[in-house]
Amino acid sequence: MAIIFVAARLLQVDYPWLGFVAAFAEAAMVGGLADWFAVTALFRHPLGLPIPHTAIIPRNKDRIGVNIAEFLEHNFITHEVLQDELRDVDFAGVSARWLADDANSRAVAERLVGTIPAIVNMIDDRDAAEFFRGALGSSLKDVRLAPILGQVLTVLVAGRQHVRLLQRVLGLVGHALEENRGYIRQKVHDHSPSWMPRMVDEKFFERLMNGIQSILDDMADEQGEWRARFHTAIEELIDDLQHSPEYEEKLRTLLANGLHHPLFREYVANVWTDIRARLQTAGTSPDSRLLARAQDALQVFAAALQENPAIRTKLNDWLRGFAITAIVERRSLIVAVVQRVIDKWDAETISQKLEQQVGSDLQFIRINGTLVGGVVGLVLYVASLALHS
Known part of the structure; x- marks a missing residue:
């Protein structure tokens, strides 16, 4: 626009109609520079000069983080919004169809059964035997x-x-x-x-x-x-x-003595050792019956879900309600993550990220400002000619 303006001014003497072009170019330069200044002032100081009310985003980085977090919390992570978004999601149906596939149910069963050895290895043998003995005693405590x-x-x-x-x-x-x-x-x-x-x-x-x-x-x-x-x-x-009552007391005394007898403790320890060995074998063997039964159970569950719309509806309602409640009750934690991440960014980082997200639209803002300025300048030039004629 600067080149067009200079050329039009130099040739205007010989070609009077270039006055329109010069007026357009002059106003376009002003509009383009004004929009360049406005866009640049959002992200940094124009020409590096600390002009007041420029570098708006870097100066207000923390406030922007708070506002974005509050905007998400009160406009997106709400019970009404989530209820509307999840209303038509068929969680149970999708899961059932996915589990119906042999490869998928096999993968899930392997994951479930594969965790057994790790869990078993975390349990101390003496603690396990004592737990079984105590559980047996507790379960029989109130039994006549x-x-x-x-x-x-x-x-x-x-x-x-x-x-x-x-x-x-x-x-x-x-x-x-x-x-x-x-x-x-x-x-x-x-x-x-x-x-x-x-x-x-x-x-x-x-x-x-x-x-x-x-x-x-x-x-x-x-x-x-x-x-x-x-x-x-x-x-x-x-x-x-x-x-x-005398017989009840005698039997309870016999039971208590039996549970604390060294032979019974040894028996319980042997039972746990056998259970542990079987669980470890079942968790590591690809041909274990436990793995096959787990896969069969998953596929039976999937088939039942697919064939029973009432159960699927109830399960969907429960999952939907659980998801909405869990998300809404923890939305402050979710938005806090957003705010903490923004707080960790420095001024230059947040400017670059926002500018990259907007992308080429910033250039079109400057181009549009140039064209709009030029049109306004041309209109004003025509209006000034009409007033002098």
Whole structure:
């Protein structure tokens, strides 16, 4: 515009119509310089001169950070905005379709199962065994053991399982006696007086074995007195278990002693060791049943979501509500991140970032200012000619 202005002024004497061109160019120079000054003043001091009210963005960097943060907080991260934006998002449907793919469900299952060894390795064996023992004791703390045992015996009696158990025990006792006849005979001889004839020992041994066998036979006889006594004893035991506080106290004492017994502690430790080994193997083996079951469970879950719109809708509502609540309640933390990042930028950095985001539009502002200024100057020149004519 400066070159056009100079050329038009020099040639205007010979070509009067160039006065219009000169007027346009002159005003265009003013408009272009004014817009250059205005745009430059936003980001830095024009020509490096500390002119008041220039370098607006660098001087107000902190205030800009606060304003941007507040703008985001009150205009974007609100319950109403998020509700409107997430209303049509089908979280459950998208997840179900994604999990339905074998590769995706396999990847998720591998991630889930793969974390097991790391978690297991973080647990101390003694702490785990103590936890299981304490958990068992806590779970049984409020349980009435005697009535439960009474109910178990009632079921056994109703199914005549107690008779089978008695017959099994009697059979084991009879077999044990027969297998150990020599040992019992020797014990009888050892405890007999030295002057006792051996024949008497033998007769005593035979009478003893026959007497014991007779008792076992009587107990095995379903119509015998021993069987009636056994039934009566079982019924009395069931009644005592269900109604007697004394039996409850005895069972609870036995349980407490058992939980603190070294054998039980060793058993629990062995159980945990076995569980740990199995979990580590399942977490590292690509062919583990746990991995296959986890993948199957994920695919069953995905299929159920796809086939049940009601469940999908409820799950979407829950996820949507959870996401909105979580974001809105923490929006101050979110915008604080924005503000902290802007605060860390120096004046030059924020100027460059904003100027780069606007990009070529800044150049068009200057060009438009030049053209608009030129048009205004041309209009004013024409109006001045009309007033002088």
